Amino acid sequence: MPIKYISHVPNTVQGQAVLDNVVRTRRILKYRDNERVFDRIKRGLPLYEVDKIESVGNNPKNLVIRGECLSACAYLKDKGIKVDLVYIDPPFASGADYAKKVYIRRNPKLAEKIAKAEEQLDLAELRAFEEKMYGDIWNKEDYLNWMYENLVAIKSIMNDTASIYVHLDWHIGHYVKILMDEVFGEDNFLNEIVWFYRSGGASKEGSIARKHDAIYFFKKNENFKINTIYERQYLENPFMGSKQDENGKFYVDTILTDTINGIVNRVLPDGKIIEYNTRPVLNLSTERLDYNTQKPEGLLNILIEIASKKGMIVADFFGGSGVTAKVAHDLKRNFIHVDVGLNSIQTVRDRLKLAQAEFDIFDVKDGVALFRNPIQTMDKLKTLIPGLHNQEDLNSFWIGALNNSKLGLVPVYIPNLLDHSTKVLDMPFMNRILNEAMPDLPENIKQVIIYYIDIDDENQLKNFIKEYNNTNINIELRDLKIVLDEVVLNDYLEYELNHTEIICTKFISDRLMQKIDEYNQKKVLSFNKKLLFENNSDRKHENSIDAQNLESELNDDAVSEKKLNKKNYTPIEISEHGLELIEMISLDCTNTDGIWQSDFEIKIDKNSFVCVNGKKTKEFWNGKISYKKKPFRLKVRNIAGDETIINII
Numbered sequence: 251m252p253i254k255y256i257s258h259v260p261n262t263v264q265g266q267a268v269l270d271n272v273v274r275t276r277r278i279l280k281y282r283d284n285e286r287v288f289d290r291i292k293r294g295l296p297l298y299e300v301d302k303i304e305s306v307g308n309n310p311k312n313l314v315i316r317g318e319c320l321s322a323c324a325y326l327k328d329k330g331i332k333v334d335l336v337y338i339d340p341p342f343a344s345g346a347d348y349a350k351k352v353y354i355r356r357n358p359k360l361a362e363k364i365a366k367a368e369e370q371l372d373l374a375e376l377r378a379f380e381e382k383m384y385g386d387i388w389n390k391e392d393y394l395n396w397m398y399e400n401l402v403a404i405k406s407i408m409n410d411t412a413s414i415y416v417h418l419d420w421h422i423g424h425y426v427k428i429l430m431d432e433v434f435g436e437d438n439f440l441n442e443i444v445w446f447y448r449s450g451g452a453s454k455e456g457s458i459a460r461k462h463d464a465i466y467f468f469k470k471n472e473n474f475k476i477n478t479i480y481e482r483q484y485l486e487n488p489f490m491g492s493k494q495d496e497n498g499k500f501y502v503d504t505i506l507t508d509t510i511n512g513i514v515n516r517v518l519p520d521g522k523i524i525e526y527n528t529r530p531v532l533n534l535s536t537e538r539l540d541y542n543t544q545k546p547e548g549l550l551n552i553l554i555e556i557a558s559k560k561g562m563i564v565a566d567f568f569g570g571s572g573v574t575a576k577v578a579h580d581l582k583r584n585f586i587h588v589d590v591g592l593n594s595i596q597t598v599r600d601r602l603k604l605a606q607a608e609f610d611i612f613d614v615k616d617g618v619a620l621f622r623n624p625i626q627t628m629d630k631l632k633t634l635i636p637g638l639h640n641q642e643d644l645n646s647f648w649i650g651a652l653n654n655s656k657l658g659l660v661p662v663y664i665p666n667l668l669d670h671s672t673k674v675l676d677m678p679f680m681n682r683i684l685n686e687a688m689p690d691l692p693e694n695i696k697q698v699i700i701y702y703i704d705i706d707d708e709n710q711l712k713n714f715i716k717e718y719n720n721t722n723i724n725i726e727l728r729d730l731k732i733v734l735d736e737v738v739l740n741d742y743l744e745y746e747l748n749h750t751e752i753i754c755t756k757f758i759s760d761r762l763m764q765k766i767d768e769y770n771q772k773k774v775l776s777f778n779k780k781l782l783f784e785n786n787s788d789r790k791h792e793n794s795i796d797a798q799n800l801e802s803e804l805n806d807d808a809v810s811e812k813k814l815n816k817k818n819y820t821p822i823e824i825s826e827h828g829l830e831l832i833e834m835i836s837l838d839c840t841n842t843d844g845i846w847q848s849d850f851e852i853k854i855d856k857n858s859f860v861c862v863n864g865k866k867t868k869e870f871w872n873g874k875i876s877y878k879k880k881p882f883r884l885k886v887r888n889i890a891g892d893e894t895i896i897n898i899i
């Protein structure tokens with residue numbers, strides 16, 4: 251349950267946006283007969299407890315917040331923090347389910363033996379597997395409802411002089427433009443910026459290649475001033491109006507945003523001239539962080555420079571790899587990075603640390619953090635409720651059932667953490683349960699369990715159930731957060747300590763080993779299927795239809811294995827000491843509990859090179875971490891991002 255709801259009267263602007271399925275009531279968009287968005291906005295933004303979990307340096311104006319956009323807006327509003335520029339690149343409704351590649355690091359014992367730091371890595375050793383990161387599968391109406399709530403919340407914490415970029419593409423962009431007309435006003439529309447890219451979006455039969463994203467740019471109101479940036483464009487031949495620099499070279503001053511050929515020569519404050527691309531692409535060698543959908547720094551450079559000034563606050567509520575925060579820091583702005591996934595928070599933390607930024611990290615206590623993101627939490631939820639099993643004869647509302655010796659079968663409902671609208675158990679939702687889910691239950695059911703993340707007013711809700719439950723079935727309400735909180739998932743590190751360093755000797759992560767086992771099993775299975783198919787074809791299988799079916803079933807796996815160009819799948823094996831599963835070790839020599847202060851740290855990158863205290867090296871990790879001050883606590887992060895804190899005695 252949020253601590254409270256923060257009122258934010260959605261101050262929408264009279265717009266001309268008309269969609270057939272949109273009715274405007276009390277200046278709030280309402281889709282068909284969907285009252286739920288309206289009810290939620292009327293109730294206010296959900297303010298949860300927010301814990302500061304780490305300080306990196308000392309700049310409390312720069313914030314990294316793990317939590318949903320809406321709850322982060324509630325927190326900022328409650329603290330009276332307003333922002334000057336917003337860039338968001340929300341999930342695109344692209345129908346994709348994004349995954350993160352997890353890289354097994356070089357075995358440090360092996361590294362010791364090889365002791366040739368510059369040696370190229372053996373690719374076979376760079377074993378990787380994937381795990382789900384965040385989902386991007388929506389139906390349009392849900393997406394637009396969700397986006398509308400987010401835009402209204404974001405607007406409520408924008409300064410009067412602020413502006414906003416919303417980065418989308420052909421999937422949903424044009425609909426969101428209409429929402430923005432409604433929320434910000436058509437008169438405040440500044441431009442639709444096209445970010446064109448060369449790779450991706452290949453043409454499909456019957457269509458032409460889709461090779462651009464659209465960025466909708468709105469100001470909050472008349473007080474916004476654009477930052478006109480002049481760039482020096484050098485010319486081969488002079489023309490009227492061109493000037494000459496001290497070396498006799500001809501140039502013209504163009505406004506950055508007017509540049510049409512994509513390349514301008516930018517003059518840096520020290521007089522150095524660099525080539526600057528106004529059609530930015532991701533610099534793979536210096537920028538890529540293996541974060542799906544990562545945008546180039548060059549793009550954010552232009553956007554932030556145009557719409558903000560030094561010292562202003564630039565916020566990104568769907569921050570991902572942290573491109574906005576990083577560029578804002580480079581351009582001497584303050585930043586607020588928000589993302590619901592822990593992987594994003596870890597990626598941006600390390601990225602900003604490398605960039606020497608100082609910031610505080612906060613965690614919104616909304617119950618979805620346990621498994622690092624809502625998708626993985628959802629995947630695991632079923633296994634966390636002892637005795638829960640699938641029960642085919644129940645309709646899909648019920649996730650399964652428990653067997654109770656006295657009550658018999660007890661159906662269980664769990665809210666969908668991926669859909670924040672189902673997280674709050676309130677009277678309208680209970681009404682639906684009573685009228686839609688309960689009457690369908692088999693006659694012998696005596697009790698059901700309804701889990702919730704948030705509950706509106708428990709007593710009121712219980713009275714409501716008493717009054718309107720027309721069945722003989724008892725409804726038990728349970729807090730899902732208690733289930734989540736009770737789960738302790740720690741990794742285990744064995745180490746030796748001397749006066750200057752910690753020597754790691756063994757690392758065990760059951761949760762990671764489980765993922766690796768699952769991955770190995772899947773791979774072995776697909777190889778066995780392939781072998782079976784090859785044997786069958788060798789024997790000139792009599793029933794060619796069977797062979798064809800098997801072939802198409804194997805198609806995906808076979809193609810990917812061909813790519814690997816290997817005859818056999820060698821399962822990922824982890825050494826006995828398991829140190830190759832460690833991504834980071836941080837030592838806190840300041841605090842014995844509470845907010846983490848990383849005084850010394852090493853991070854092992856995906857190529858197994860170590861970063862020592864935010865500085866990259868070309869060394870492989872030797873299993874040790876040095877310190878100059880006695881540490882109280884040690885934090886170890888495994889390669890999938892799970893963190894464990896260990897007190898040093």
Ligand SMILES: C[S@@+](CC[C@H](N)C(=O)[O-])C[C@H]1O[C@@H](n2cnc3c(N)ncnc32)[C@H](O)[C@@H]1O
Pocket residue numbers: 317318319320339340341342384541542543544545546567568569570571572573588589590591594
């Ligand atoms: C398209 S990615 C952003 C990529 C980013 N611009 C970059 O360059 O790395 C969208 C991000 O939104 C996050 N996200 C999804 N739903 C969210 C929500 N309700 N609140 C905050 N973040 C959310 C996802 O975890 C993901 O990192």
